[in-house]
Amino acid sequence: MDEIVSAVLSGEATSEDFAALPVPQDYRATVVLADEVDMFKGMPASDRDPAKSLHMHRVATPELGPGEALIAVMASAVNYNTVWTALFEPLPTFDFLRRYGRTSPLAARHDLPYHVVGSDLAGVVLRTGPGVSAWKPGDEVVAHCLSVELESADGHNDTMLDPAQRIWGFETNFGGLAELSLVKANQLMPKPAHLTWEEAASPGLVNSTAYRQLVSSNGAAMKQGDTVLIWGASGGLGSYATQLALSGGAIPVCVVSSPEKAETCRRMGAELVIDRSAEGYRFWKNEHEQDPKEWRRFGAKIRELTGGEDPDIVFEHPGRETFGASVYVTRRGGTIVTCASTSGYQHQYDNRYLWMNLKRIIGTHFANYREAWEANRLVSRGKIHPTLSNVYPLEDAGQAALDVHRNVHQGKVGVLCLAPEEGLGVRNHELRERHLDAINRFRTFQE
Incomplete structure (x- = not known):
């Protein structure tokens, strides 16, 4: 592994040099274990500790198949799907791996008593399998997390509709929180040259x-001038929604949970911010009953900030806690677009506000390769910036996941894998210098 790191850090190794490097037989990886899936049994998800279920193990390097690439992972990052995996919530991911393993002899590699987690990476191609022509050893890459088989016609208009669509590192094995990772070649994209490894991974x-x-157009199809309500606007997902809204000429209304997070949104350029903790919103009277008066109070606050306008789009991901309010505050004919349910999957809302006001609910899930490529291109051109707030070494990935679970973070929490320290991997220093303040604006947040 030291030879691989030395070649990457030299900045001078050729494709032939990387192809000549021996591939290690095993590597360090962050895993959950199949024999521990009941360790939190009977415990509420909010009380579970991912640092207890995520372990650092040495695992065997997987066989490289057709259309695949083996990556030396310099850095990775923590997402909520890693937290869910570590909590074994809503179900153990070994169920995904078993089902995947039954689909083909090659897929059987993924059905193991351990699950290497992680759905982000920045690194270097070490090897490519048969049939790969777009990438070669030594290419510096990032990976998006859509794994598809594309054997069905359903996925050829939008690969997210492929019946065999899976999220790499969550529904497949050999994820990115490790020294090596196995991906499909059509997950790879060029690493933004002005970013460090940890920034590029986030x-x-x-x-x-x-x-x-x-x-x-598969989502809300935001246009210039749209008012966009963004829940968790300084978090891992919301911080990018805020930037995309601002970059696209929309008007974000950022909802956050602390003065520090409100200030981060303002540093991104957002002017309309709601600190929900300061306002004291309680959308649920108890476990079973919501409070429409709080919906109305929340809607009034939004109109106060926007000059009387309701949101054209509500960017939803908290789920159960906020969904009733989201449906209520959306403007007539507007759109609620949801991609997650971090506070609970069983949503409740008053359907009268949906059907009588011609609102729409759209479900979206990750992105197809083209959408991921376009999103990465915006980062590469300095239009959208990383929102990295803290970085841990690989052996502390459990603590990084705990930060995300406890919501004590802003933006993204990064993890160094093979990179020996932060700040490495920058190739375009001129572009970096032009955007340095924006790149670092989340790094001022410490809990």
């Missing part, structure tokens, strides 16, 4: 998800 999943959810 946008992938969330930036692509936000792009499809907000910008793409």
